[in-house]
Amino acid sequence: MAFLGGGAMALGFGSPASAATTIRLGSTPQPGPAGCFVAADTGIFAANGISYEHLLIGLDPNVPPALLAGSIDIGVCTVSTILQAAENGLDIVIVGGAAVSNKNKPDYGIVVRKGGGVSRVEDLAGKTIGVPGLGAVFDVILRAWLSQKGIDVKKVKIVEATFPTQLDQIKAGTLDAAISSIPFMTNIINSGVGEILALLPAELPDNLPLNLYVTKREWAQNNSELLAAFRKSMKEGVSKGQADPTQLRASIGKYLKLTPEVLANFGLPTLSPEISEVGFNWWMAEMKRQGRISKIAVADVIWP
Secondary structure, three states: OOOOOHHHOOOOOOOOOOOOEEEEEEEOOOOOOHHHHHHHHOOHHHHOOEEEEEEEOOOHHHHHHHHHHOOOOEEEEEHHHHHHHHHOOOOEEEEEEOEEOOOOOOOEEEEEEOOOOOOOHHHHOOOEEEEOOOOOHHHHHHHHHHHHOOOOHHHOEEEEOOHHHHHHHHHHOOOOEEEEEOOHHHHHHHOOOEEEEEEHHHOOOOOOEOEEEEEEHHHHHHOHHHHHHHHHHHHHHHHHHHHOHHHHHHHHHHHHOOOHHHHHOOOOOEEOOOOOHHHHHHHHHHHHHOOOOOOOOHHHHEOO
16 A cells, blocks of 8 residues: 555646635644644645645544534544544545654553552553543554453453543552653653553554544545645655754644643654555554454545
């Protein structure tokens, strides 16, 4: 699946004489759409005839409904949210890749309470582990990793614990462990309350899609040239951001409304506009194994 040849189409966008067409993109406050942030800030979208508007959405599962309601044109949300929404009958399609896992950049993992009796994977049996959202991407990843390690998931209590609350819950003993991500994972370690048990990007397949660009099928059908211009711009924004991390960090801070202190410690995402066949198929297989999807196939959700 050498994915998304959006630049191959002859575009009617980008002519200085033509008026820019607005694209409204929605996401939670996460850096997956950073390629778009850079494209907007550096004039790439404007050069391709697009006026970019970003809307922050509070919860990841609210992105697909916002698409269907017409509040946004394109969304960025986690792969688990997209697949479950499609499984439940929402007519949405994936039009590009955003953030991916990176074995060389272990920015999320399992943290455990210091002195809490968990020093190896086997010790997690009978323990309570927090995930930032039940049924969400890190919940799926945690269950996949536990099964890979031979731990019976039924013997582990998995509860919802948002990133900002994990430190206090581990300290209070409400949680024995949590799957966390930087900068929250870093704060837990630096506080002395917790320690790393496992860095998951290094223990799972590399280049796994974490979040993806998605839109309504009808919108993709009716806006083929605009979508091609968007894909081209997003890819150029990713390339520019990868070449200029300072610009990438500044654009993330601007669109996610981060304070300078938070932004300074914010881990830059690994971005990939293309979606690997191996990575996407891993999600399809794992979501089916966990009983989260059963009906849909790759062809149902990938837009050409």
